[in-house]
Amino acid sequence: MKEKKQKFKQVLSVFIIFVLTFIMTCGCSTEERKEKVKLNEVPFAIFEENDDGAKAKLYYWDLEHKKIKDESKILYTIPKKDIPSEIYKKSPISWDGKNYLVVPSYVQVSQDYQGNVEKVEIPVQEKTIWGKGVKLVSKGNGKYSLIFNENNKNKEMEMVIPPYFFKGEDGKEYSTEETGTIAGIIKNGSEVLTLYSCFIPGEGKIYSKLLILKYGLDTKGVEWKEVKIPEDLELSPALPPLPDNTTSIEKSFFIPTLTVPAEVNIDSMELKPVSEMIEYQKKYISDGVKSAIPVNIEILGSYENILFLGIQIVKPTEPPELYVFALKDREMMGLLYRTAKGIELIDQENKVVGTYDIPRSSGFGGGKDIIFPNTSGTDSI
Numbered sequence: 001m002k003e004k005k006q007k008f009k010q011v012l013s014v015f016i017i018f019v020l021t022f023i024m025t026c027g028c029s030t031e032e033r034k035e036k037v038k039l040n041e042v043p044f045a046i047f048e049e050n051d052d053g054a055k056a057k058l059y060y061w062d063l064e065h066k067k068i069k070d071e072s073k074i075l076y077t078i079p080k081k082d083i084p085s086e087i088y089k090k091s092p093i094s095w096d097g098k099n100y101l102v103v104p105s106y107v108q109v110s111q112d113y114q115g116n117v118e119k120v121e122i123p124v125q126e127k128t129i130w131g132k133g134v135k136l137v138s139k140g141n142g143k144y145s146l147i148f149n150e151n152n153k154n155k156e157m158e159m160v161i162p163p164y165f166f167k168g169e170d171g172k173e174y175s176t177e178e179t180g181t182i183a184g185i186i187k188n189g190s191e192v193l194t195l196y197s198c199f200i201p202g203e204g205k206i207y208s209k210l211l212i213l214k215y216g217l218d219t220k221g222v223e224w225k226e227v228k229i230p231e232d233l234e235l236s237p238a239l240p241p242l243p244d245n246t247t248s249i250e251k252s253f254f255i256p257t258l259t260v261p262a263e264v265n266i267d268s269m270e271l272k273p274v275s276e277m278i279e280y281q282k283k284y285i286s287d288g289v290k291s292a293i294p295v296n297i298e299i300l301g302s303y304e305n306i307l308f309l310g311i312q313i314v315k316p317t318e319p320p321e322l323y324v325f326a327l328k329d330r331e332m333m334g335l336l337y338r339t340a341k342g343i344e345l346i347d348q349e350n351k352v353v354g355t356y357d358i359p360r361s362s363g364f365g366g367g368k369d370i371i372f373p374n375t376s377g378t379d380s381i
Contacts, residue, residue: 097373131185301374
């Protein structure tokens with residue numbers, strides 16, 4: 001009897017170990033599969049001109065296998081008579097790359113697109129800012145409508161933002177209302193994070209300040225926090241952080257500076273430069289191109305945990321070109337080189353691993369015909 005009990009315990013122990021091992025293995029495999037799906041399915045669109053207007057054609061950038069997939073699908077069309085000069089900034093206004101798209105009212109969304117579509121008039125009287133999981137509509141006098149999705153339903157609530165007062169370098173008192181602009185917004189659980197950029201004139205210099213407003217959805221409590229800006233990073237009113245040139249990943253905002261883009265880390269309340277881009281620029285952009293005129297490093301958007309940064313190269317006698325860096329946790333996962341003739345994909349070893357005959361339409365200059373997902377945007381021109 002004792003031998004049977006002992007044998008049963010041994011069998012049970014082996015079974016438990018097997019089950020635990022299976023669960024742990026499946027869990028890891030699931031996470032790995034999720035990560036691979038993200039790297040295999042990075043959406044972007046390219047504008048193509050024809051007699052009817054401009055069509056945004058959908059592609060997928062496979063970062064793992066270094067390929068571009070042509071889905072032969074049209075995201076939307078802008079009729080020729082309605083194509084405005086601000087097409088590059090306002091089409092789309094906000095796009096998460098999956099199931100949510102915000103476009104101007106004149107855009108004709110294709111039946112190929114299966115997600116939710118929001119159309120807005122441009123320009124509008126009420127300034128609206130879109131962000132990750134949330135929309136903020138200004139009603140004037142510090143009052144806003146906060147709109148977000150809860151239990152698959154849109155929920156709207158009033159949000160009142162009292163002005164925040166702070167002292168400038170000159171010792172005078174300033175407020176966010178007179179010096180600040182909302183640069184981005186994120187819904188994070190039961191709170192909404194709003195990024196303010198402020199510029200204060202001084203003697204021979206303009207001072208900058210970054211502030212985070214934390215708003216509790218349950219408590220309606222307001223908390224202001226200042227973001228520490230390193231001395232070697234310079235923000236400028238000539239290139240101010242705005243919803244159209246910022247993006248967000250999880251709880252971090254990414255904003256432009258006069259050197260490299262920088263991350264506003266909410267946990268540490270610090271501004272951290274994406275300094276890796278300096279080395280990437282040296283390594284991956286050829287000496288011949290470096291002699292041309294490099295424009296600032298642009299924030300093109302983000303998808304899941306992938307950040308897209310672009311370096312536009314303006315040549316004296318040739319059409320502009322665009323380098324698009326895909327970064328995950330600041331590590332380069334892929335490089336897309338957009339020329340007038342097509343697209344080249346470059347790997348981490350700086351080797352061309354794929355060429356695609358996707359010529360740029362004559363009406364689109366400087367690689368601006370490429371659209372990457374970005375939930376951050378505004379309907380203001």
